[in-house]
Amino acid sequence: MVNQDRKALPLFPMSVVSELTDLSARQVRYYEEKGLVMPVRSKGNRRLFSFYDVDRLLEIKELIDQGVNLAGIKQVLKVKTEHQEQIPHKEEVPEAKEELSEKELHKMLRREIMESGYMNKSSIVKGELSRFYH
DNA sequence: CTTCTCACA
DNA sequence: TGTGAGAA
Numbered sequence: 001m002v003n004q005d006r007k008a009l010p011l012f013p014m015s016v017v018s019e020l021t022d023l024s025a026r027q028v029r030y031y032e033e034k035g036l037v038m039p040v041r042s043k044g045n046r047r048l049f050s051f052y053d054v055d056r057l058l059e060i061k062e063l064i065d066q067g068v069n070l071a072g073i074k075q076v077l078k079v080k081t082e083h084q085e086q087i088p089h090k091e092e093v094p095e096a097k098e099e100l101s102e103k104e105l106h107k108m109l110r111r112e113i114m115e116s117g118y119m120n121k122s123s124i125v126k127g128e129l130s131r132f133y134h
Numbered sequence: 135c136t137t138c139t140c141a142c143a
Numbered sequence: 144t145g146t147g148a149g150a151a
Contacts, residue, residue, distance in 0.1 A: 046137060
């Protein structure tokens with residue numbers, strides 16, 4: 001369960017998620033509105049996304065490219081969500097401890113990609129994330 | 135400076 | 144979906 005906790009850690013802001021997924025902030029917020037992802041909020045009402053959220057966003061992106069509408073995507077994601085179920089999210093995350101250096105981000109991305117290589121996740125997800133650990 | 139919400143020529 | 148206003 002340790003790895004899952006790591007992946008569930010809310011640590012990136014919109015800017016990072018936007019770059020990681022190659023989706024506009026507008027789109028990310030819109031998908032959240034549709035219940036496709038549910039990032040936790042910091043005290044300053046900032047969204048904090050976890051690796052799970054990023055994975056979902058990447059899948060959403062692919063599904064849309066494949067012509068799946070939001071309703072359909074919701075169905076697909078619903079199955080996966082039932083698997084993970086509730087993230088024991090803290091009600092709020094301290095605003096101050098929100099900075100994440102690029103080195104740390106790349107370090108985490110490496111692990112994510114390597115683990116994806118051994119098991120789960122589609123190759124497209126790895127492909128997307130791979131652009132960031134040069 | 136970054137992100138949030140809300141509204142729309 | 145984008146964009147701009149106004150606040151935090």
